[in-house]
Every structure is written in structure tokens, then in C-alpha cells.
Amino acid sequence: MLPFLHKLRDRWRRFPTWLRRLGGACTILLLIGLVPLGIVWQHYASRASTYDMEALTRGQNETLIVDVRGELIGSASEIEREPVTLQNVPQHLILAVIATEDARFYSHPGFDLVGLTRAAVANFTSKGIRQGGSTITQQLARNAFGLQGRTYERKLTEIFLAMRIEREHTKDQILTHYLNRIYLGHGCSGVGAAARCYFGKDVRDITLIESATLAGIIKAPVAFSPITQPKLARQKRDLTLKRMVEIGAITEAEAAVAIDQPVVVRYDKTRVRTGYMLAAARAEFQRMGLKPGTPPTMSMTPRLDWQHRLDDMMRQHLDALAPKDKNGLQGVVIVLDNRTGAILAMQGGRDFTTSPFNRALEGIRPPGTALLPLVYAAALTLEPDVTDAPMIDGPLDNKQAMIGGLVGTLGEWGADGEPVTYTGGTITPMQALLEGRTAATVRLGYQVGLDPLRAALSRCSFTTPLRTEAAFTLGQSHAHLMELARAFTAIANEGRPCAQPHLLLSSSSARSDEVFTPAAASHVRNTMISGMTRPEYRKPLVEHKLAKKSIAGYGGITYDRTDAWFIGSDRVLTCLVWIGHDKDIPIGPKATAATVALPLWAAVFEMVTAGQPKGWDAKASSPKLLAVPLRALPVEDEVRVPAIPPASTVVLGNDPYRAAEATAAPVVP
Template identity: 35%
Template sequence: MSPYDLRLTPEDRPGAVSQHRPSTSRSAKPSRDGSRRTQQTRPRRKQRRSRGGRRRRSLLGRLVHGIFLLGLWGVIGAMGVVGYFALTLPPPEELAVPKRPANVMVVAADGTVLGNRGETRGEEVRLFELPPYLPQAVLAIEDRRFYSHFGIDPIGLARAAFVNLTAGGVVQGGSTLTQQLAKNLFLKPDRTLTRKVHEALLAVWLEHKFTKDEILEMYLNRAYLGSGATGVEAAARTYFGKSARDVTLAEAATIAGLLKAPSRFAPTANPQLAEERAQTVLSAMMEAGFITEEDAKLALISPATVRQRTPGESAGYVADWVYELVPSFIGEVRQDIVVDTTIDTLMQNAAEAALVRVIDAEGKEKGVSEGALVAMDTSGAVRALVGGRDYTRSQFNRAVKARRQPGSSFKTFVYLAAIEAGLTPDTIRNDAPISFGSWSPGNYTGKFKGPVTLTEGLKDSINTVAVRLTAEVGPERVIAAAHRMGITSPIGKNLSIALGTAEVTPLELVAAYVPFASGGYGVVPYVIRRIRTTDGQVLYERRGDGPGRVVSLETVGAMNYMLKQTVASGTGRRAGFEGWPAAGKTGTSQEYRNAWFIGYTAYLVAGVWLGNDDGTPTRKVTGGSLPATVWADFMAAAHDGLAMADLPGEYHPAPSGPMVADSQTLPWMQGQPAQAAARSADPSAPVPQRTGGGLFGRGGFFNRLFGGG
């Protein structure tokens, strides 16, 4: 065959199979220099070429190439998205972790925690202060790879995605503790792509800015754990009545279990679910190697027990009141503080128990739904304060904020003004009908006794005598005496104040009775002894006394003599307890809307109010009935173990003899023989009239007020 023959052989045809056995060598091809060279023959691979002459990739190659390009563009797109959302955040140098809201811990005189107030309801604790199994419980159930990831956990995200995909819904999250902290610190709880990207970016920033321990500490102090508790300290106080520093392993597991759903797993609301969730946490801790199987078994044997709450949780009223007072002493609260109070825990519990017991036993029958009790010592320190029947149902503090008509318990200041004006407990006044214009006050019994001493008038709470005395000394003197003693509410200048129509709070009324127990010294009631930071720096400490002497010792003796008769044989007989020298005054306002008893010993002054928030009348409850019973129950418990002491001041009553119609006249009546004679001859005679203006004149104040002729 000619070497230049160009006809196709069968081997040259597409898909043809060679008919010759290939040789082990190929004919040498001529080289450029004319020489021929040989080469080892190799099986020829079929090269598939496109029509353009380029090689065509296999299907696998094209798939790999496509995946690579898709991944590359995906990374570029993700970086663009991240960059876009990163631009919507503040610059890193401007980012700052917001300060944790300050907590106010309110503490009784013996160190018992009465309550925590503020947004968190618990102080901030350091990680090293906590038992190791508390943070371990949180890590075991929430983020086991916390100390190894960089703020985002790809393994956790992949696991969560797989679980959710197989479950057909979202049943597991992939957020790390750092991401959860970022959300709590900086973001709103809405579920959007923007929030998730911001959460991830901020988590990475937190990991760069803080150590792992610092992040874990912040998380433990800021996680919401149900029932108004933010942080593990608040949760431990709320559910177990102790500090997080002292929780057991079972209690730690219960707290960690709350993170998934605080309301659902709260041991106060669903104890069974809470216990089951705690068991799950213990199992996770054991799997993570934080505790041994023996530790888990011991915790299961002794599960967490929710603290037993008293029926009314009355300490809440004290904590709320103190929280409101704190800024007036130190300004805005910017850090965790501890407020040491004057509250005696035994007295506080006794006060709540006495009030609740009486209302529960007789309140429904007597039409009484609410009450309040205040007790303070002779320095003005509040030792017990109950603002209502049940704090969990109503947080309104009736002891401090409710203004009510005191009824006859205000008569004490009428008699005080009369004694200071020169009368004595033995002075005679006539219990007889009396009128001022169109107003004719009557007595509770509807009867009149005729001539009685001031002692009898006060102990039996005779209205006509109180009104006569107010008219004699003038309402201005009564108001001045009440304000000097401690009443701070405004009092109108009219004769009806003799019957307690001016509204007052239980706190101020009790404070106004303190000078009788202290020997004449007024007080400014207080409950805060000291305010300090958690590291011991004192921000405020009470110093100084009250207003000093506000009434003479002689007058105190006379008043105590009369008020002791009220408890011994008058309207307050039910207030007597265990033979203690005690004095006090009952009070019942119009239509039985308010019932009071305010009384005292040489150690303690206490006041009780019973009634209804809406002002509806009770079923004829008087101050000498249920309030006196509550007062006696409380005072008996409060004086347990104290040495018996008499009230200050002395008064020696005049020898008994024939009762004189008017044994003494007021100094301002002296020098007016005709008027004084008229009063002596007829004690029931109306107040002397003066012509012209003034208080009693024909054109005077009372004439205009009551429409007299």
C-alpha cells in the first residue's frame, strides 16, 4: 500500500474494533531531524471531544464542578448577607453590655430576707460563689460544648436541624448559651431572620470580648426563670427560700430545668412536671460526666421541696414600702443594695397570723374582707406591718396608703386638748342631747347618762362629751394637738372631727399614739435602719431622734389613766391580755364602715383596722369587737418573754364624793362669770354665743357651717 494512501481503515471508523492484535511496540515516527524513535505502546484511552474540539467532562465531573460553584456562590452570598446585617448593628467599639437592673434586698432586723425588689427580684452572684453543680446543670441541659465553641455551635445546629427535619417540626433549638445571652442583652424576642443573624453576630462578639466564665456568669444572672425571678439567685429565693449559694443538687437541677419553659416547669405551678424535668437534667449531668450515678440517685431520693408560703405573704407589703422609700434616701438605685429594716420577724409573723385568723374565722359572717396592722416601738421603729389579708391577691398596702375615718379613736386628741387646756380626768361634763344648728350628734347606744367624768366619757366613747369638749377648746386646739402628736393628714376645722370624720392612715394614727407610751416624746415613724451595698459600703444610716417632747409628762399620766380604763372596763375590754398594763381606744366610723383599735404598752404601740376596700358597711363590727381581738392576740405574742412594765406618768384621781355638775372650767372661760355660771348650772346648755364673727358668734364659723340662727 502506498504510504500516502488516505483511505479509512476499519479501525478508523467510529466505534470500530481493531482486527489486529496490537503489538507491544509502535512504528517509530519520524522526528524533526529525520531520525526515528520508538516508544512503549499503551492502551489508548478514548478521548471524547466536543464538536469544538474540547474534551467533554464526565457526569460526575460536571456534578462536582456544579456543587463547587454553588458552594462558592453560597459562601459569597452568605458573606454578603452577614455583611449587610453587620452594617445594621452599632460598630463594635460602641457596643456595650447593658447594666443589669439593680436589686434591692430588704432584710429584717435579724437578717431574714423579707423580699427582693427591682426588675430581677434577686441580687447578682459571682460564679465562684455558686456550688459547681449549679452551672454544670445549666451546661448539661443547655450547652455541653460551651467551653469549646466560638459562640456558635455548628455541631449543635446540625443536630437540631436533623432532629427537627425528622420530627416534621421545630422540637429542638441550636442556640448556644452565648447566643441566648446575646438575645437577652440586646435583642427583642421576635422570631425573624434578622434577629437570628444579629444573635449569631453578637454571640461571636461576646466571645471575643469576654471570657467563658464571664459569659456564663452573666447568663446565670440574667436568665428568666419564672414567677418574676430573673437569675439563679432570684429563682432560689422564690422557689426554695434560700440563696443560690446554698441550693442542693436536686434544687440546682430544678432551676436549670426552668430554662426550657419557665412557666410550664415552675415547681410552684406544676410540681410534677418540675420534678420530671429535674430528673432529665440529672440524667444529662451524668452523661456529661459532671456527676456520678451515685450523686444522681441521692438527688432523686431527696427531690427539691418548694418553700412553704404563709397564707398572706405579708412581708411583701414591707418590701414594697421599703422599695418605694429607698430613692428618697440615696437617690436612684444604680447597684445592688441591702436595706436593713426595723422589722421583727416574730412580730411580723404574729401580726399576720392574728389578722388572718380573725378575718378567716368571722370575716364572712361580719362582712369584713380586709384589714391592716401596724406596730412600732416607742422610738418610732416599725416592728410589724401587715397591709392586707393576702398579699398574693392584693398588693395594695392599707397600712400605709389607705385613708379611713378613724371614728372614736380620734377622740383621744380631743381629750388631750382638753387636758392641756386645764381640765382633768375628773372634770364633769354632761352627757345630754346637744345641738349646733341643724346638727345634733347622738351616742352609739342612743341613750344619755347625764353628768360623767372625762374618764367615763373617754372609756365609754360618749359622743356628746367629745363634741362638747371640742366646742369648748375649739377645733383649732384639737387639730394642733393631733398634728403635734403625729397626724399628718389634713383635718377640717369643724366640730365633727370630734367623732373622727377626718381620714387618716393606720401608720400615722399609730405614730400619734406613741407619745403616750414614750412619756411624751413624739416620733417620726421609720422602717429603714441602714442602706448598704452588697460589698458592705454604707450609703445611709439613720441617726438622730424625732421631734422631741410634744406633751408634758403630767398630761401623759392623765391620758394614760383614762385610756387604761378603756381597756380595763370600757369599750376596749376585749383588748386586755395576760394582765399587762395596757391602754387604748376603740374607733367605729359612720355606718360601721371602719372599725379600729389603737393601743399600747410601755414597749409597743399597735393599731388594727378592719373593713372593706370599697367602703361598704360591715355587719355592725365595732372597734371593741374584732379589731380588739386581733390586737390582743398580736400583743400577747409580741410581749412573750418581756418583763411587765407600767405605763409612764402618774395621775391620782380625786377622792370619790358627790358628783358636781361641772367640777372645773376652762381657763378661757374664767373671767366670764355669767357664762361660767350658766355652764355650771346647766352643763347641757349650748355653747355661749358671741355677737359678731369669731368661732361661735352669730356670724361665726360654726353658725355658718351648721346653719344656726
Template identity: 30%
Template sequence: MKYLKLFILIIFCSAVLGTISLISLYFYIKPELPSVAILKDVRLQTPMKIYSQDGLLISQYGVKRRIPLELNNIPDGLIQAILATEDSRFYEHPGIDPIGVMRAFANLVITGEKGQGASTITMQLARNFFLSPDKAWMRKIKEAFISWHIEQVLTKDEILALYLNKIELGHRAFGVGAAAQVYFGKDIRDLSLAQLATIAGLFKAPSTLNPISNPRRSKERRRVVLARMLDEGYINRQEFEQAANEDIQAKKHGAEIELDAPYLADMIYAEMVARYGKEEAETGGYQVYATVGSKLQRLAQQATIRNLHDYDERHGFRGPIQQLWQTSEDDEATAWNEAQMLEFLATQPSFKPLHPAIVTKVEEQQIRVINQQGEYLEINWEGLAWARPFVTDTSQGDEPKVAADIVTPGALVWIRFNDETGIWQLSQFPDATGAFVALDPVNGAVQAIVGGYSFYQSQFNRATQAKRQVGSNIKPFVYSAALENGFTLASIMNDAPINQWDRKSGVVWRPKNSPEVYDGPIRMRVALGKSKNVVSVRLLRGVGIDNIIQHMAKFGFNPQDLPRDESLSLGSASLTPMEVATGFAVFANGGYLITPHIIERIDNEFGEPLWHATPAVAPSPYIEEVAAEAAVDEQALSDNVIPTEYAPSVISRENAFLTREMMSTAITGGGNWSKKTYWQGTGWRANNLMSRDDLAGKTGTTNDSKDTWFSGLGGNLVATAWVGFDDMSRSLGRTSRNQYLINQNPQKFNWMGNAMVGAEDGARVAQPAWIRFMREALEGVPEAYPPVPDGIVTVRIDRTSGKLTQRTDHTSRFEYFIKGTEPTQYVDEEEFIDPFEQDTPVLETEDIF
């Protein structure tokens, strides 16, 4: 009893001294302990995700991959695996596990080494948030005290959820949600038991136990995890054996991009950085929804890419990327074997839809190639015959007769799958590039945007950053200004050559029509439809350059971008496709200047709304303005969105209506062919290929065809297409006849596609992209031609003089006028001309300026 009492006394004194020491140590280091209260509102660094309007993932920005999950969204199997291996008494201890501490102490006494840390999940959380991973005594003491604090502030479930979402699990995956995506490319709820155990095994050492860097060690660790789950009774023996023997099928997965639209994603990223700053934008977990839907974006990309290939192919083949070996019939020793070819191809980039391939065999009118996947593909004559030699931008070589005229074995080439023909074909990276913008003219929401052929080849966004001369795309704004200054659609203009001495330059300025055909007296409607250059100059002179610039500024154009000389009327101003499309939207919506925007809404990481776009909108031209305002306000209230102000009215509805009318005849033309009154507008291809009456548009081409445009509207869209070279000194040139291309596309010859012949211009180069897009985008969309505004009247006029007429035959037509500007005089018999009785043939025109 004596020794027992002594032993109890020693134990009691030791306990008292230990408690006093522990309390003293706590108060000694308490000033150094961080506040754990921040864990109540902790915000995990989560990457920004960008989605299309219909919810497809476009891109993800941020170094750390994290998918925050509520605890009830994490599979029970993973939670059980973590608890079994990391802290089996997690729900029983107060943040510090005495049994674990004793086990670690015993291990230290026996081995003399700190082999076990006795860390609980709470202690690991404390270390991850507040401390370094160094194995030091003071760090361990602080870790214990912080863990005790955490247990006072958070519930066990909150601690476990933070732990599972915070921890780094290798390959920049933070948290179990991201790990499931990175290693298996799946939602965590879709993982098997073996895959869940693999993720649980990462917690010990993610850099060395992950299934990508070390699959053998990962499999061994997975077996340990499964064994602990078996010991804890979470799984039975059969489940253990099945999961332990399952193959590890892990590989590194990126974000599951569902819509590849990098130019759009880059624009949204830049706007988010401007709004929140780079670090916050990339780590704040924002879910950003674009105004762009996936259907229209894909259509715009496909139309732009196909159009560039059509242009490029009719100008000829520039040869293979590289000749890897030379082989003659007598010596094939230099040819590479399959392994060499695949090793080389693995180092080559690809730019959808282009894929690198090596020519392995050349037959009479067919070649065989091997691609990056090791597949051998046959490319027949239909996919080769286009490839006559490129000489210059204005000339091409002879058409090939056999495949050897084009390539030889060992050639590294581009190939692409042609969706329209359904075959693989030889291809090349287009030298020319393009841009495309489609807007909702009512609220300015961007519906599609393409900044070039490939973002991965050039990040320069030509849709918003490239200021290029607009050519005849400027003319509708000149004609709109003329309407504001007393001109009408029936005003007679003199389509005759201009010769003007320029005292400053000492030369004569002679603006010309292209082709150089002059019709003499011509109505303003017809002049815009035929894109008569000299008429545009005469209108600028009649209105005055200052008035023209002031009027163009109403459409959002910066006056500093508008040259103060008569070349402005022919399109010498340099604007971006976005600016041009915004200007054309004014004609589409009845005279209102909208502001383009690309973000519809921003949610936080849990899908809760943070911000919603409330753009200024144009009242509907189809109903009375008061009714439109009431309808929009009612809709806004029903959607819990604060209604915004209306877009400013910059031109009258009458002006917008009449300008649109002139642009519609640029597509439909007018008159009667059999009576010699028919004429064709420069945008006639859209009329041939689209059966809609609500289309209106304008072609545009600059001097030497360095820039080509088509802008137009229809249905619920306004869109602009541009094609040119990044090298602004380079002309788009002209093409000679290629009989193969004509035979391949006889129904499209001289309409659209790659079979066109002659000088390149807006109608041939840019308009096909617009047609391809609009034809599909407006399928099933009702025609949306605005009603005649109240301030418009119609009278019958003589086609030649523009005066009133009582005739009702082919020499007359009904014309629209702003009330009070209609003609008051009737055509005299002496003035009357019947085109049917004239010998002059009807001439078609093409738009060059």
C-alpha cells in the same frame, strides 16, 4: 508533583480568597453588629424580693424568676454537665469552634438539612443577648462575629457566668439558680448529681425537656447528659448508673415565702414602684428589708384574725357555703363519692386559717368532714356548739342541741384549727373586718400592719386606706387641747345632759353619755377615763372649735378631715388607723410628730447597700435632750449612717405626760372600792389581763356601733386596732347570752373572747385584738413609763372638788399639774364630800362614743 503543586495552589488561593471574603463580609456587616462592651456591665433582669427586718422572705415581684450567681457559687457538677453537652472545647476555642463548624458542614452535605448549628456557649450567649433564634445564614454569620468580639472583651469565666445566669430554662425560670428553685425548691448547691444533670438537659429545649411538662423526655435527656459527663471523665460508671436511675422528683415551686404578710408586701411594692417605676422595681434585683419583724407581724395577724372570729361566732352561724346534695335516711343514692368530693374541693379557694370541707356524716353531737387533702376529720361538740343561727346583727337564734341543728351531710363548710383549744372546729368567713397598726413611737418604724382578714379575698388595705369615724379615739386630742388652754387634770367639768337648739336643722341636739349616766361635777382625769361624751363637748366649747382643729393638726391630722362642728368632740372625724396610731405616738414619745415608714433598707441583687432609712426621731424622754442627741449621733456614726434631724416637737412634754396620765387611768381606773371612791375606766380589760403599769389607751365607738377602736401604748410600742364592716351602713349590733360560750371560756367571760353579751363597742370588739397583740409583744420588754418632766409639779387634791386638801385619806390623791396651773385654794368644810358616807352607788361605765 505537578498535581500536588496544583492542589496546593488551589488550596492557597482558596484560603486567600476565603480570608479576603471573610474580611470583606466582616466589614460589610460590621455597622450592623452591636457593641458587646455592654456585657461588661450587663444587668440581668432580676425580681424584687421583700424581706422582714429579721430576713424572712415576704414576697417576690417580677415575671422572670432569676437568682444571679457568681461562677464560684455554681456547683462544679453542673458546670461540667453544661460543658460536656453544650461545648466541650469551650476553654480552648476563640468563640467559634472550627471542629464543630466542620461537623455541621459535613452533616449539611450528607443530609441536605441544617440539623446541627455548631453553636458554642459564646455563640449562644451572643444569640440570647443580641440576635433572634431563627436558623438563617446571615444570623449565623453575625453570631460568629459577635462571639469573636465577646471573646475579646470578656474572660471565659465571665462568659460562662453570664450564660448560666441569662438563659431561659422554662416555667419563667431564667438562669440555673432560678431553675433549681422552680423545679426542685432548693438552693442549687443542695442538688444531687441527677438533679444537676436534669437542669443541664434543659439548655437544649426547656419547653419540651423540663421535668414538669414532660418527665419522660426529661429523663431521657438527663441520661444523655450523664453519658457525656462519663465520656469526658467527669464521673465514673457507678455515679452514672446511680444518677441515671434516680427518680425525677420535680414539681413547680414558687418563691419560698417564710412570712405571709401580703398587706405589708403590697405597701412596700407600691412604694418601690413610686420610687423606681414599675419595670425597674420588678426587674432591678432589689432586696428590700421592711421595718417589720416577723414575730410582731405574726402576732398582729393572729390577734386580728382570732378577734374577728370571736366577734363573728358570738353573732351566730350563717349556714353552710353551699349544700351539694340532699340525703335522707331512706335514700343515700344522691351522696357524692370520695372522688367527686375531692374533685370539687380542688376548685375551692382557702383563706388561712379557713379551709373548705364537705360534711360526710352527722352524728348526735359530732360531724365528719373531708378536706382538700382527702383527710377525714372529726369535729366534736366543742367545735360545733357555738353555731346557733344568725338572725340579724342584733339577734341570734336558739342554741343548738344536736349537730343536725347546724349542718347536714353534703354541706360545704369552712373549718379552722383553733390554736387556743387545740381542736378543729366549724367556722365561717367573718362578715366584719378589721385593721391593726403598731409603730415604734420614737422613729415611726412600722412594727406590724394588718389591712383586713385576708388579702387574697380583698386587697383593700383598711389600715392605710379606710377613713372611718374614730369615735372616742378623738378625745385624748380634745383633752390635750384643753390642757394647752388652761384646763388641768383636776378641772371640774359638769357631767350633765346638754340640750341645744340648732337653728339650721330646726332640731335640738342632745349628745348623751352611754350608758346614760351623769355624775354631775367630775374631774377631767375621771371624765376621760370614763369617756364622758358631754364633758368632751363642754371642753370643745371652752377651748373653741378653731383652737381644737389647729391643735389636732399638730398631730398630723388633715384639717379638711375634721368637721367644723361640735360633733368633732365625739369623734365624727374620719381617719385611717395609721393616722390615729401616728397621733397617739405623740403622747408616747413626749410630744414629737414622727413619720411612719415601712422600708428599713434597700440592697442590690448582690446584697450591697443602696439606701437606708434615716427617719426623724424623737429624743428620748428618759434622759436629757442634749445627752439623747449625743447618744443618737454616736450610734449613727458607729453604724456608718448619716444622722437625721429630730422630729418636730408639736406639744410640750408636760402636755404629752398629762394626757398619757389620763389615758392610763382609762385602763387602771382609780380610787378605793371599799370607800366608794373606786371607778372603772373603759379600757379596764387591759388592766385585768396585763400586769403592766406603763399602759395607756382609749376605746372608741361610733353611733350605732358602726366603727369600733382601741388605741394605746406601752413599752416600746403604740398600736391601734379597728373593727367594722366594709358596708358603712351596717352596725356591729349586739349579742344575747350563749351559755355554751360562757361555759367554754368562764375566765374570759366579759373580758375578751367570744363570750361577751350586750351591745358591741370598742372595749368588746377592738380592744381584745390590742390586748392579744400587746400581751405577747411586750413579754420580757421592760416597762417604759416616762419620768415626770421638769415642768410638772404634784400636789394633794380633794377627789370631789379638785381643790387642795390637807386630808391624806381616801378622799384625796396626789395629782400632776403643769407648774403654775396647780390649785391655790383649799377645799372648805362646807364643800367637802366623803363618798363613803353617800348612798349613791358607784356606777361602772362602758364607752359607746
């Protein structure tokens, strides 16, 4: 050792004195510089050691929502994620990402000195931070640990975190984390979700051209989106292909063939076309107190293919009804399991992209005469003896109902067939229900008692209050659409509504309390079954192979024709359809439930029952009149309405508000 040092000293002395002094000075300066460098190194290394490396996978733990048959719908969070393994990612996608983001990924220790030098020069000349020179590992660190801002402090922290990641993980692990975390626009995080969003396919099936497109938009996925900015996306794709040639990933011939091809986007609208359903499922997931990733998968009650068809049905139906409607005619479909409350299909409006408000869950509209089956079920529950009792079938002073005002004669608007005429005699409550008679319904309400009837209806768990006037018996109180659909399941389910409606499958399904007696529900249901044979209902039912089925259905409309409804059930499920505007705008002067709501209901019911609904054993016979009609009184304006005496002293519905002298008065509506 000593001889070696002596030789080194002799060689040093052979250098000129000025050179030896310069070398000594440089050595001293280097040693002095190493001290602060060591301090800085220790500071940032210590800072990097405080970060929890579990953050690399924390954002990737996602609960995926699938339909009842296991088909993927989306994720439980607002950001779409579809975690992938590196083995399922095509090699050309991996090479495209490396070519455009970090060509020396497999050789650097977490940071690329060449890239950092190039970025430093660019930042110096621009007098600010314009480039970062970040490697894939640095980008992963920035994304996973939420490092924000364009400062040297953040950059140094990012570099030291990248070095730590490289020490503790393999290159393949780092690349997997990166591919599952990068944001690629349109709510997609990771290449799995992006491949499905942009190209409608699993990531393992995407082509070289599609891989280059995804890699090309990484730096600015919004600005270079192939959906909204196809020209810019193509430019970035072509640049990626050229870089793949430079690193030897593909040949020039392969690149030339790919560059000649257009960017073909098969935008998977599943996330949009099931927007109402998916948004509601996400909200329900949060209410359940669950965290993304626990459990990894949750099943929804609807079927994805039904939702796709339902979306098309809704658009086509509304366009046919009002092709030039500038007020935005909307529609709602709700299909419930009569017992479990599972939402089997749901459409919250015409188009989620333009109107994400979910009317099925949050909408509140007046049911109009569509409420009558519930009113009669409540009345028969309170007083079973009125089932076959005679009721006056004649005009009614509007003071009893207060529909649209205080004066005039309450008109008949609930029936869908020919203009309603009074018999001039008596009818049974079931006949009044069958024909949607408004005057008879109000009389029944007074006979049973408005307060008891209101309380009985409230047992259906309506969260909106019922009006204090008799107008509530004619559906003039607003109700949530989902609550109305649930209440109707009690008609099909022997007086018990279904469990609380839900979209996500869970082990709990508490049984509901009885709101109607089984006998009352049966009487109303049989009447609804009979009502399905009405001539005005025949065409859509025949078209959808439902005309000969024992289905309990009922249509209704508000007196000003702003809302049209059809609700029907078999033994298994109940389907509600609503058509109207978000504001009180008439659908049309001649709108009826049969023409506006029934056609869509029939199409949906055929779909969800496969054309084979599980109806009841036999059709009910139509309720008969208890008295031969004395005369028919058309409901028209400017008609003097004579008083109609009851057929006997036991007839229900004596009118305490009937004027001593009937005078000409306007009809409402």
C-alpha cells in the same frame, strides 16, 4: 519554592480536562461568594463591637433588702435577684444546666454549628423560625442586650455578640452571668432567687433532683412551674436527668433513683408573706432616688420573724371573728418607734396575694371614738384649766354633732363595757375620756371652740380634712391609718410625734415639732393607763401577760360599728390595730373594740415587747367624779330625756341647742 509549584502544576495537568474545568469554576464561585460573606461578616462584627459589655453585669447589680437582724427579705426591684458566685453553685446544678441547654458549652466559640444546622433544617421544613439552636452564650447575649424578635437579623447579631463575649470573657465568667440572669418564673431572676423561691433554701444547698428541676424549666418557667404545673415540671426534670446521663454527668443508677422521687416544692412564701412590707420598702427605695446596686444592701426596720408571726396572727384572728364573712373582713397592724418613726412591724390586710392594697399606708378610715385621746390632748393644750373642770354629763341634742342625721338625741356608743348611763350630774373631761363619752366630748369641743380645736388637731399632720361640724370630735372624719398611728406617738412622747414613719434605715431622722403640751399629753396618757384596768379589757391582757404593765391603751369604734380600733403605747413603741371592711359594712351588731381589736393588739404587743413592755413608772389613779351622781339615765330608744340642770354656774358644757322642752326622740345610733 519553585520546584514545589512546578510539581503542583504537573499534578494538576494530570487530571482530566473536564475535572479541571469544574474545579476552576468552583474556585471562582467560592471566591465570588467570599466577597459578600466578608461584607456580611464585617457588618455584624462591627455591629457587635458597638454594644457595651457592662450590660452583662448591669442587671445583676441589685440592692438586697435585709431585716434589722440581717436576714434576707428580698430585692429592691420587682424582680427577685440573689446574685451567686460559681463557687457557691453546686456542681450538679451546673452540669444539669449544661446538659439541657448547651452540651458543648466548653468547646464552642460562642455558637454551636451542630445546633445551628439542626435548627436551620427544622426552620426550613416548617417554613419559619421555630428553633434557634442558641448556646448559653447566645442566650446570655440575647438577655443582656435585650435582643427581641424571631428574625434572621436578630439571630446573626446574637451570634456575633456571643463570639465577642467568648473572646473577652472566660467560660466560667459567662456561666456565672448566665446563672444570675436567667428568668425562672414567679418573679425570680437567677438560680439564687429561684432556689429560695421554690425550695426555701440557699442555692448551695439544693439537691440533684432540685437542680434538675430548675434546669428543666429554663425554656418555659411559667408553663413548667413546679408550683402550678408539677406534672410538667417533673417531666422536664426527668428529661434533664436523662441528658445528664448522656453527657456522663451522672450514672444511670443515680438518674433512676432521682426519677423515682417526686418533685417536692417548699415554696418560700417569704416574698408573699412579707408582701405588704416588701412592696412598701421598694416604693420607699424609689422615692429615695436610689438605683439598684447602690448600695448593695439596705436594712429594713422590721424583723422578718415578726412579720411571719404577724401574718399568721392576722389570718387566725379574722377567721375566728368572721369565719363566713363573704364581705372580706380586713385588718391592719402598725407598730412604730415612738421617736424615730421606724416601722417595726406592719400588716396591710388579710392576705397580700388576694388583696395587695396596703391599708396600713394607703387606707383611709374613720377613727370613731378612737380619736378621743387626741381630741382631749388638743383641748387641754388649748385650755389647760379645763383638765379638772366639771362638765355636764347628760344627753345631747344631735344638732350639735350631726352624727347620722340632724334630729334625735346623740347616743353613747364609745364605751366597751356595760350600757352607758348618764350620771345626771357632772364629770371631769378625763372621766369622760376614760369612759369614751360622746356627749361630753362634743360639749368640750364647743367649750374650747371647734375652729381652734380643729386647727390643733390638724397639727398632727393629717392630710385628710376634718369635718366642719362637731362630728369631727367623735372621729367622723376619715384619716390615714399611718397618720393616726403617728399622731398617737405624741401621747407617749411628751407631745411630740415620731419622725416621719419609714421602713428603710437611713441616717436622717428629723425631730418633729410639738403638737401637744407635755402636760396635756401626760394627763391623757395617765387616763389611758387607767383605762387599761377596765374589766372588759382584762381577759386578753392577762392572756398575753400585759395586765400588770403600765401601758397606755385606748379602744374605739365608729357609731355604726363599721370600724374597730385599739391603740396602745409604752415608752418605746406604739401599736395600732384596725379591724373592718374596705366599705362601710358593720362588723357585727355587738362589735366593740374590746372584742374585735384588743385581742389582736395584745398578741402583737406581747410579741414586739417580748412580754416586757417599758411602761411608765406607776399607774395613774382613776379620775374621780366631781359630783355624786343624781340618777342614771339609760340610753335607749323610746325614752323621754329630761333636761339636766348644771350643778353650778361654772359647769362647762352648757348646751345652746337644748330644746326648751325635751321630747321623745330617737337616739343616734
